[in-house]
Amino acid sequence: MTETTSLTETDILVVGGGPAGVISALTAAKKGNRVMLVDAKSYEEIGNKTCGDAVNLGPLNFLKENLGLEMPSGEEVADTVESMVFETKNVAYPMYGDGFVLNRHPYGQRLLKEAEEYGVEVRSNTKAVRALTLNGTVVGVVVKENRAKEYEIRAKITIDCSGRNFQIRKSLSDSEFPLLEKNMEKRDIAASYREIIQLKDDHPYGNKIVLQFRNEIPEPGYFWIFSKGPKRLNLGIGWYLDTQVEKGMKELFWEVLHKYYPSGTYEVEDAGGYTIPARYPLLNAVASGFITAGDAAFHVNPLTAEGHGSALVAGYFAGLTAAEAIESSDLSQMGLWQYNERIMKHFGLSHAKIQLFTEALNTVKVSGLEFVLKRNILTQDQFVGLYGGKSMGAIELIKILIKIFPRYNLLNVLYRISRGANYFEKLFDRYPSTPEDYLPWKAEFDKKMQEIRQAH
Ligand SMILES: Cc1cc2nc3c(=O)[nH]c(=O)nc-3n(C[C@H](O)[C@H](O)[C@H](O)COP(=O)(O)OP(=O)(O)OC[C@H]3O[C@@H](n4cnc5c(N)ncnc54)[C@H](O)[C@@H]3O)c2cc1C
Structure with missing residues (x-):
């Protein structure tokens, strides 16, 4: 085993300098905390990522309003987006969509530098290896700089934004952290x-x-x-x-x-x-001394796999919640629980509903989607609504029934999406306000999701 030595401590330690990590760090530092950010990449490479590069305007407006961050501009923008087109072989279905196709590297580097201006200490070439824990609380992380020895960074709160491999969360044991999921199917x-x-x-x-x-x-x-x-x-x-x-x-x-x-x-x-x-979000993303955001917390649109915007928003809520917990000296799971509620309200419910749409698409196949789009079975509002999980009324469904002849199986699918969306709205309205009520709530969610997946 590699020898470890205790070296450093900070208030908030962020693992990963992608969109989620850099915004978590910036938000917490802006609130006056000592923040350190570690990333396995070299300093110059932070922010660079293989990506489709598209991002919606919504999250960027959100950052402007809440953090005063300027919109992407100049070399950060490759093109602006005015429409999103769903296309099959025979149909093109344009929908309104606004945002940017970015050059992610310069945009990511700008955010990193802004975080540093608020006092974030960046340690590049530093890979987080595993969490440090004590009696069910995360108290920091073991890191390794290039080929040097492992060392410990102790922190009041650790925010795991390490992306798709969720390096820190997966190192937490079930016995110490029973409310956190550790695997991915x-x-x-x-x-x-x-x-x-x-x-x-x-x-x-x-x-x-x-x-x-x-x-x-x-x-x-x-x-x-x-x-x-x-x-x-x-x-x-x-x-x-x-x-x-x-x-x-x-x-x-x-x-x-x-x-x-x-x-x-x-x-x-x-x-x-x-x-x-690409799944509905982690239903709980906190433990004592621990928060996770971005890809590491499955904050990705389950159909389109867009995760940049939600990583930015989740990063803000992670930094904010961590700062509030430090201010109130409550670093417990309960002290951080509000983060879950914020995520569920902001995009968690909507991503769960998009999961419904994704499962349905799996059933109706491209031919079904094409049939619906080509025959104008749904108005554009209905299509956008359905994709976003808006439930449909009986009259709306009857009108569709007339147009959908002879493919009544498609109506059945539309009906299931609509009912599922309705169910999730009510369930997420009752998202537990304490960790004690979480497991029965999660059991309800899991049962419904399993039912939906089996039906499709
Ligand atoms: C091919 C592709 C196309 C995509 N297209 C789009 C798109 O068009 N629009 C969109 O919105 N989303 C898209 N996404 C998804 C989007 O890239 C991610 O959702 C987004 O980057 C998530 O941000 P993040 O901060 O959570 O993670 P990341 O951007 O992955 O950042 C994670 C950071 O953590 C660091 N790190 C990882 N492990 C460790 C460790 N152990 N120690 C220290 N540091 C570590 C990494 O170096 C990295 O800097 C695409 C993804 C892919 C792969």
């Missing part, structure tokens, strides 16, 4: 691959992000085309890890890409693949 992990390409001529995707649901991609996976400005595109592909596939991800990616841009007509600027935890 294969079917909740999306694998993805993307390339940023430079074209010789301009493309028709300016100000758009396009999600293509295609027969050749394992459902409910998709191919994306995001504009990175004139002559530049970010294109990618993704599906869930539990899917049986006949072809490799890159092979299928190139097959689809070359239908639009044959090889030789573009240059690849950057290429890479990664996994994404």
Whole structure:
């Protein structure tokens, strides 16, 4: 075993300098706390990530209002987004959508520097190995700098923003931390691959992000085309890890890409693949002395796998909750519980509802989606509402029934989404206000989710 020596202590220790970590650190430091942020990457690489690069305006407005952070601008912005298009082979269904396709690296570096201006101490090239615990409380983290010896950083509160591998949470034992989930199922992990390409001529995707649901991609996976400005595109592909596939991800990616841009007509600027935890959020994301946010807490849209915006928002709530707990000298699970309530209200319920939509898509397949879009069975408001988990009234469903002939099975699916959304609204309204009431509530949620997954 590697020798460890105790070296450092701080009020709040943040693991990971992605969007969740950097905003957690900045928020807590702005409130006057001593904050340290460790990241396994070199300082210059922090903020860089293989990504589709799209982010909605909502979370950015949220950061502006709550932290005074300026909107992305200049080299941070590759293109602005004005619409999001759901596409199948025969139908393009444009919906209003506003936001940016970013250049994540300069944006991430700007946020890191702003955090430092508020006094955050950044330790780069520093990998967090595991949590340090004492009687059911997280009291810090064991880290390792490059090839140097392991050492301990002690903290009143540790915030795990280590992304898809949730390094700290998974090192916590069930016996000491029984209310925290430690595992992730294969079917909740999306694998993805993307390339940023430079074209010789301009493309028709300016100000758009396009999600293509295609027969050749394992459902409910998709191919994306995001504009990175004139002559530049970010294109990618993704599906869930539990899917049986006949072809490799890159092979299928190139097959689809070359239908639009044959090889030789573009240059690849950057290429890479990664996994994404794409599921409804952790139902509890706190323990004594511990909070987790971003991908590490499954704060990702279960259908589109967008997680940048929710990581920023969750980061804010993590930093805020940690700062409040320190101020009131209550670092217990109860002292941090409000974080869960904030997450559930802000996007937790909505992500749980999107999970319904995702499961439904799995059932109706691309052909069902195409049928619904092509025949205008849903108005745009209804489609957006359904995707966001808005329940439908009986009259609305009867009107759909008339249009949906002869595919009545689709109505059944729409009805199930609608009922499920209604159920979740009521359940999340009763999200427990103390850890003592959590397990029975979670059992109800799990039962419903299992029912939904079996039905689809
Ligand atoms: C191919 C792909 C495409 C995507 N497209 C989009 C998109 O278009 N829009 C969108 O919103 N989202 C997208 N996402 C998801 C998005 O990238 C993530 O949801 C978002 O980056 C999550 O932020 P985070 O801070 O939680 O984690 P991350 O951004 O992953 O940051 C985690 C940080 O922790 C550090 N770290 C990890 N382990 C340790 C450790 N043990 N010790 C110290 N540091 C550690 C890492 O170096 C990293 O800096 C995409 C993801 C992928 C893979």
